[in-house]
Amino acid sequence: MKSEEFTSSQAEVMFTQSMENLGFSLTTSAKVGGWGFSLETELDKGKHSESKQTHLTNSECSYFCSTKFRYTPMASCHFPIDQLQLSHAALQELKCLEDLLDQTTDPQESQVLKQWSERFFHRFGSHANQGPLHLGGIYWWKAVSKGFQNYHLVDIKQQAIEALDFYISGGYHGFGMNVAAGMNVSDSHSKAAIQNKTFQNLQTKFQLSVSKTGGPPEADDLAQWKAGLVASNQTWCVIDRGFQLVPIWDIILSSHRSDFKDPCKVAKCLKDNYTTLTGLVSQIQEGEEILSVRQEVRVFLDAVKSWEVSDPEEQLQKLINFNCYVMLSIPGSFFICF
Known part of the structure; x- marks a missing residue:
């Protein structure tokens, strides 16, 4: 189970898109390699931009999203370089x-x-x-609040965590269905009523939602979703692309x-x-040395094609000498020249 927090809708969208395009390992690492792309840098830009806007005045409205997700890999594979093609x-x-x-x-x-x-x-x-390459699914829970005053951000964060915990526990067990040892049924129902009231109060402040990457889309809760994921590999999708x-x-x-x-x-x-x-x-x-030698070999062989057999011994010696040069030019090579 992983969790992330965002104070910018831009940063949230960027994180979601990078999970879809790059996968779990690269997205959640400190920096993402590849063609000049650093997820950490881009997210920091989004957070800085949002922070700059929301701190202009105390009355500025803000955005906050707390998300938790269950990352479930089912199978993996590795591609040898000779299987990669353009x-x-x-x-x-x-x-x-x-x-x-x-x-x-x-x-x-x-x-x-x-x-x-x-x-x-x-x-x-x-x-x-x-x-x-990992195949499987990701189950997401999300709590979003927006339009609040910026000085309420600390309270909003705490309430978002509570709302998400209530939401997730409801998805697992349902509210008030577990009776602890020494607790009677009426106590259990009283506790459930308090929990439900608390949840309803939090629910009015947050937009709560569930989404799925892979797995059966019709599943109503995590348990059904995971059972469907295990039962059918047709529901799997790429959730990680490795380092x-x-x-x-x-x-x-x-x-x-x-x-x-x-x-x-x-x-x-x-x-x-x-x-x-x-x-x-x-x-x-x-290696650069091997590439250079390859080029010289190509030029030499092109010249050999135009040779006329006039002095076989001299031409044979040129071939031997060039062979020795090639072997000397390749680091770590073992060679014998006569």
Whole structure:
């Protein structure tokens, strides 16, 4: 069971949307990685904006939301990098990038390539979630109050917690249905009447609601909802996308080499522009040294195709020498040169 509080409807909406789009782990962590996005920063902006507005005068009206949710994962899976592939639309856009690269003499200094990369990242993202991907459901309870005077905020917070606790306990057991040891039935009914009156008073101040992410939508309470969630995996939805993020340049080199004339060049361009745009240090999984060696091997092999057999021994020695150079250039390689 988790709980969150919001003094801004903007922050509440942002949290809900991030739970739907990013999942539980990334949303509830201190910072959210990915394409220049920090949930903590964005929520702080919303709270600061709301705080600035509500403290202009003591008579300013405010907003408060207290929410609790039951996060229930049922199954999980993890995607190996070779199972991650680009969408057709993203692939076509990257082929346009390759055409731009062919027309650019200095990719690292090109403002056109930086702007193109920024638009691509905003549209498609810079990373994919590798997992662990969790399937299941989330059951939400919410208490919202608005239109009160700002100096009542402390009292409103406390009453919202009470209202939500009453609301949730009613969902579990119903009011006044449990009789403690040593308590007679009339005492139980008296206690129930007091609880119901208290709840009714709180209910007039708060808009109380229940919502569900996944699970059977027709379920009336948590117990029915959870039973339906367990009974049918057809009711499950994605509730978490995990922390393991794979950059698009690694996906290109892992799954889409054959789709580009020079996949290493495209991958390096995206990686360099991501670093420039976000200020975040990034690496290519295969390493910069290996990419450079790959390029040199490609150039050498193209030259070999044009060789004419004039001095076989000399040409064989060139092949041996180049092989030794390649092995020396790859960190951690074990090699023998003759």
